[in-house]
Amino acid sequence: MWNIDLTYREKLQPTFDRLYEKKALLHEARPLPQIALQKIQDALSVEWTYNSNSIEGNTLTLQETQLVLHEGITIKGKSLREHFEVKNHELALNHLYTLSNQNYQPNASDILDLHRYVLRSIEEDYAGRLRTGGVRISGANFIPPNARKVPDLLDELIEFVVENPLQLNAIELATVFHHKFVWIHPFFEGNGRTVRLVMNLLLLKVGFTPAIVLSTDRQKYYTALNAANKGNYFKLSLLMAQALERTMNIYTGSLPDNGMGFMEISSLVEEEKLPYGQEYISLLARQGKIDAYKEGRNWLTTKAAVFEYIKNRERKRVL
Numbered sequence: 001m002w003n004i005d006l007t008y009r010e011k012l013q014p015t016f017d018r019l020y021e022k023k024a025l026l027h028e029a030r031p032l033p034q035i036a037l038q039k040i041q042d043a044l045s046v047e048w049t050y051n052s053n054s055i056e057g058n059t060l061t062l063q064e065t066q067l068v069l070h071e072g073i074t075i076k077g078k079s080l081r082e083h084f085e086v087k088n089h090e091l092a093l094n095h096l097y098t099l100s101n102q103n104y105q106p107n108a109s110d111i112l113d114l115h116r117y118v119l120r121s122i123e124e125d126y127a128g129r130l131r132t133g134g135v136r137i138s139g140a141n142f143i144p145p146n147a148r149k150v151p152d153l154l155d156e157l158i159e160f161v162v163e164n165p166l167q168l169n170a171i172e173l174a175t176v177f178h179h180k181f182v183w184i185h186p187f188f189e190g191n192g193r194t195v196r197l198v199m200n201l202l203l204l205k206v207g208f209t210p211a212i213v214l215s216t217d218r219q220k221y222y223t224a225l226n227a228a229n230k231g232n233y234f235k236l237s238l239l240m241a242q243a244l245e246r247t248m249n250i251y252t253g254s255l256p257d258n259g260m261g262f263m264e265i266s267s268l269v270e271e272e273k274l275p276y277g278q279e280y281i282s283l284l285a286r287q288g289k290i291d292a293y294k295e296g297r298n299w300l301t302t303k304a305a306v307f308e309y310i311k312n313r314e315r316k317r318v319l
């Protein structure tokens, strides 16, 4: 199970460093303005619920998800099941936030609890229970292990995360956990939503913000998982780091005196004198080479991030 090619590390180290710097910045700024924080957390919870459910086929929009959660509205034409999926995810999130503290150690019983929330009133027979038979993942390049092996594999994975024998940083650890978990596919249903909760518990407990896999990145996400099935973690790590960077930027942007100046790349090249054009900067953003994040279809970055990249490139040339 532990086929992990670590060569991706070199390419992603600058991104990891930047994320840890942002975490330190947030930490130093604590206590953060409470009202601002609560607003961000509420908005991100809706996003998290919407995106995670949407990846798994739920057809409610972000706005409809918000209405169901905050206004208690029922959306015409949408099934009871879809409504339950939204409310269940919110309950799971609330539970997750009560677990996330520095001393938290992941364990099977909490994972089953989160899964129970996810499938509550939907698949009562399977909620909070490991699978007892075979499963297939459509479009996947492998078949998940035999159900008899699931309990031991899950324990092994939890031990791996607790002991961290490869000395992975928290972002890598969350990524490897995410992949190995869906590779084991411990449940008949609800694996995706559950893993995106538990992975974020691992990030939150060390002071990061949640990494929200966007529904618009679904195809990329599956491609990255297929690469990870072969031991190659570059794409999945990049996707997770970028998802994390988006929410880290939202939080750091809320700090007093910290506009950070993130702008859509098209506007940035119009307003600032930059040595590169929009296409090249977009490419650097997608590849994770500059501090950037995606909002909807657009990539945002800062003038400082572009100049930081130029500076580092020059330094490399000199060496």
Ligand SMILES: Nc1ncnc2c1ncn2[C@@H]1O[C@H](COP(=O)(O)OP(=O)(O)O)[C@@H](O)[C@H]1O
Residues within 6 Å of the ligand: 055, 056, 137, 139, 140, 141, 182, 183, 187, 188, 189, 190, 191, 192, 193, 194, 195, 222, 225, 226, 229
């Ligand atoms: N090619 C793949 N390799 C490994 N895991 C995959 C692959 N494709 C999808 N998955 C994982 O399986 C999840 C879907 O499993 P499922 O039990 O249906 O979750 P849910 O019920 O939450 O819909 C996806 O969200 C993804 O994490």
Ligand SMILES: [Mg+2]
Residues within 6 Å of the ligand: 056, 189, 190
């Ligand atoms: Mg499913």
